[in-house]
Amino acid sequence: MAQGQVNQYQLVSPQPNLKRSSSFTSTHAKALKPFASGDIKILLLENISQAAIDILSGEGYQVEAHSKSLSDDVLIEKIRDVHCIGIRSKTKLTSKVLAEAKKLLVIGCFCIGTNQVDLEAAARQGISVFNSPFSNSRSVAELVIGEIIFLSRQLGDRNIEMHQGIWNKVSANCYEIRGKTLGIIGYGHIGSQLSVLAESMGMTVYFYDIIQIMPLGIAKQVSTLHELLERADFVTLHVPETEDTKNMIGDAEISKMKKGSYLINASRGTVVQIPALLKGLQSEHLRGAAIDVYPREPRSNGQNFNDELNSWASELLKCKNLILSPHIGGSTEEAQRMIGIEVATALFKYINYGTSIGAVNFPEIDLRAIQDTEKNSIRVLFAHQNVPGVLKEINQILADHNVEKQHSDSRGEIAYMMADISDVNEDDIRKIYDTISSAKANILTRITASQSPADKIKIGEIGFELVKLISPAFLSLRCT
Numbered sequence: 169m170a171q172g173q174v175n176q177y178q179l180v181s182p183q184p185n186l187k188r189s190s191s192f193t194s195t196h197a198k199a200l201k202p203f204a205s206g207d208i209k210i211l212l213l214e215n216i217s218q219a220a221i222d223i224l225s226g227e228g229y230q231v232e233a234h235s236k237s238l239s240d241d242v243l244i245e246k247i248r249d250v251h252c253i254g255i256r257s258k259t260k261l262t263s264k265v266l267a268e269a270k271k272l273l274v275i276g277c278f279c280i281g282t283n284q285v286d287l288e289a290a291a292r293q294g295i296s297v298f299n300s301p302f303s304n305s306r307s308v309a310e311l312v313i314g315e316i317i318f319l320s321r322q323l324g325d326r327n328i329e330m331h332q333g334i335w336n337k338v339s340a341n342c343y344e345i346r347g348k349t350l351g352i353i354g355y356g357h358i359g360s361q362l363s364v365l366a367e368s369m370g371m372t373v374y375f376y377d378i379i380q381i382m383p384l385g386i387a388k389q390v391s392t393l394h395e396l397l398e399r400a401d402f403v404t405l406h407v408p409e410t411e412d413t414k415n416m417i418g419d420a421e422i423s424k425m426k427k428g429s430y431l432i433n434a435s436r437g438t439v440v441q442i443p444a445l446l447k448g449l450q451s452e453h454l455r456g457a458a459i460d461v462y463p464r465e466p467r468s469n470g471q472n473f474n475d476e477l478n479s480w481a482s483e484l485l486k487c488k489n490l491i492l493s494p495h496i497g498g499s500t501e502e503a504q505r506m507i508g509i510e511v512a513t514a515l516f517k518y519i520n521y522g523t524s525i526g527a528v529n530f531p532e533i534d535l536r537a538i539q540d541t542e543k544n545s546i547r548v549l550f551a552h553q554n555v556p557g558v559l560k561e562i563n564q565i566l567a568d569h570n571v572e573k574q575h576s577d578s579r580g581e582i583a584y585m586m587a588d589i590s591d592v593n594e595d596d597i598r599k600i601y602d603t604i605s606s607a608k609a610n611i612l613t614r615i616t617a618s619q620s621p622a623d624k625i626k627i628g629e630i631g632f633e634l635v636k637l638i639s640p641a642f643l644s645l646r647c648t
């Protein structure tokens with residue numbers, strides 16, 4: 169879908185399952201699926217890459233894709249009916265919205281940040297959340313390099329003037345970046361990538377992080393934020409939104425920065441107090457700034473960025489040497505495609521195989537694939553409250569069967585167990601499902617099965633019947 173399209177959505181009909189190589193499938197491994205893949209509904213918002221749509225529709229799911237985020241009312245209406253939702257940074261999945269999502273199994277954040285989702289509320293409902301931890305890091309780092317040069321040469325202002333027909337050839341207060349000092353706050357995927365790029369352009373790099381990190385190149389870690397602010401000509405923020413990073417840069421921090429220095433924020437809008445930044449720019453203590461993220465951002469392209477949205481917007485627009493961009497740090501074709509593939513793959517592996525490796529709010533577990541030699545097999549997936557005695561109860565149920573392999577782990581209040589069981593018939597499946605899902609600690613019980621031709625009749629059709637018998641609980645039975 170082209171960037172900038174609004175009010176458009178796409179319904180993609182299920183397609184035959186595409187064969188794809190994955191760590192689960194070897195020549196003797198069987199592909200697993202929920203019993204009725206074609207009933208799985210996926211809602212993708214905010215212009216998620218076609219690569220993701222192709223992967224998910226290729227799994228046989230029903231995919232509905234929108235180019236923008238939805239109003240809360242429409243979101244609540246739609247989320248009630250879907251098993252999976254894919255979002256970027258704008259859609260807020262609060263506990264109130266999630267409370268309506270009775271069928272939801274999994275959330276895909278097609279971005280790095282996951283602060284827009286109430287991760288704990290999701291986990292309590294047995295909904296796992298995946299993101300893309302690094303696929304847009306390079307894009308953000310490159311944007312920041314561009315901004316450092318633009319700010320240093322006042323290129324944003326010269327560009328605006330030329331567009332107004334004004335010739336204004338200036339060298340006063342314009343500088344090379346070679347030999348200048350870059351101060352990076354948050355030396356994770358983006359900060360460290362930026363560090364390498366900046367050094368290759370002749371900059372000296374210092375960074376501040378709450379954990380000790382091995383510096384790349386000849387960058388140096390400093391032990392306090394204030395030390396970094398005092399040293400740097402350019403200060404750039406690459407921290408997640410947390411309680412500690414909210415309002416991290418205010419009056420006190422800006423006054424610690426060198427006179428004539430620059431501030432860049434492409435992290436989250438809550439990290440920099442914009443009134444403090446305004447003061448810094450208006451007093452010319454700061455020589456410029458670049459901002460990509462804002463406390464409140466428009467829901468879709470074409471909407472206004474004005475005082476109604478953020479009370480200081482019109483004051484900000486008057487500032488000199490201030491680059492404002494509409495949260496495009498990760499918006500490149502390369503990044504969006506990579507994110508689309510990465511997150512869509514995590515989603516179908518979770519839906520089909522129960523694999524939670526990479527989940528940001530859920531115990532991370534996986535099992536090796538069910539092999540051809542394991543006849544009439546099912547995989548039992550059991551998300552439950554992390555309370556004593558649950559596994560004893562469940563293993564008593566499984567003890568009557570041939571458990572080929574089993575894995576379980578916990579994260580905070582949530583635990584998750586995965587078990588492959590072979591030699592099961594219809595009655596077994598029904599009994600296993602009924603007894604496990606009625607355990608007191610049950611949050612969500614699911615069963616997936618191989619549907620290869622060899623066992624299609626025995627498992628596939630039984631599965632289909634079971635879906636009819638116990639649907640919609642089959643995919644969404646949760647304790648409330």
Ligand SMILES: NC(=O)C1=CN([C@@H]2O[C@H](COP(=O)(O)OP(=O)(O)OC[C@H]3O[C@@H](n4cnc5c(N)ncnc54)[C@H](O)[C@@H]3O)[C@@H](O)[C@H]2O)C=CC1
Binds near residue numbers: 354
């Ligand atoms: N503008 C945009 O389009 C994009 C913005 N982002 C934002 O950038 C953030 C950073 O991304 P990554 O580098 O991939 O994250 P990351 O998780 O790899 O690195 C974050 C670093 O910040 C550090 N940190 C956390 N709290 C801190 C604190 N109070 N003080 C100092 N350091 C602290 C962490 O220890 C970590 O090293 C994301 O969380 C996201 O909010 C990410 C991608 C695109």
Ligand SMILES: O=C(O)CCC(=O)C(=O)O
Binds near residue numbers: 256258
């Ligand atoms: O591209 C987006 O919509 C969000 C990028 C971002 O902020 C992130 O990846 O955390």
